[in-house]
Amino acid sequence: MKAGKHYPWPRPDVCPCCGGRLWGHGFTRRYFAGNLKHFWLKRYRCIECHAVHTLRPKTHWRRFQFPLATIIESLRTKITDNFWLKGSRQRQEYWMRGLQIQLERHGSIAIKISLQRLRSLLTKNIIVATHSLQWFQMMMQGPLTCVPEL
Numbered sequence: 839m840k841a842g843k844h845y846p847w848p849r850p851d852v853c854p855c856c857g858g859r860l861w862g863h864g865f866t867r868r869y870f871a872g873n874l875k876h877f878w879l880k881r882y883r884c885i886e887c888h889a890v891h892t893l894r895p896k897t898h899w900r901r902f903q904f905p906l907a908t909i910i911e912s913l914r915t916k917i918t919d920n921f922w923l924k925g926s927r928q929r930q931e932y933w934m935r936g937l938q939i940q941l942e943r944h945g946s947i948a949i950k951i952s953l954q955r956l957r958s959l960l961t962k963n964i965i966v967a968t969h970s971l972q973w974f975q976m977m978m979q980g981p982l983t984c985v986p987e988l
Contacts, residue, residue, distance in 0.1 A: 847880040858886030871903045933967035
C-alpha cells in the first residue's frame with residue numbers, strides 16, 4: 839500500500855448493488871489497526887443507483903479496521919476456549935454479537951454458537967461480525983481466500 843493513490847486497484851466490472859456502470863469517484867483515507875498512517879482507497883460511484891463503493895484489501899471486511907483473520911480467530915477462541923484474545927474485550931464482544939445477528943438472519947437460531955455454524959456462514963461469504971441486515975452490506979465479493987483454518 840506504499841504506492842498510495844498510484845496503487846493499481848482492480849476496477850469492478852459492474853455495481854454490486856444493481857449491476858450498473860461505475861465511474862471513478864476519487865480516493866478516501868482509511869486507517870487500519872496497527873498502522874499509524876492512513877491508506878488511500880479507491881472509490882467508484884454507480885451512475886444508475888448512485889451507490890459509492892470503496893475498494894479494500896482482501897484481508898479486511900468492509901467497515902472493519904481489523905483483518906478478518908484476527909476477527910475469526912477471536913470468535914474461534916471464544917467459542918472453543920471461552921476466553922477473549924488479548925486486546926479490547928468490548929470490540930470482540932461486538933464481533934460476537936454480529937455473529938449472533940448473522941446466525942439469526944440466516945435461519946440458524948441456536949442456543950449455543952458452534953464452529954460448525956461459524957464455518958457455515960463463512961462458506962456462504964457472509965461477513966460474520968457485521969450487524970448489518972442488508973444483503974449487499976453483509977456479503978463479501980469474490981471467493982474467501984484469507985480465512986484461517988477453524
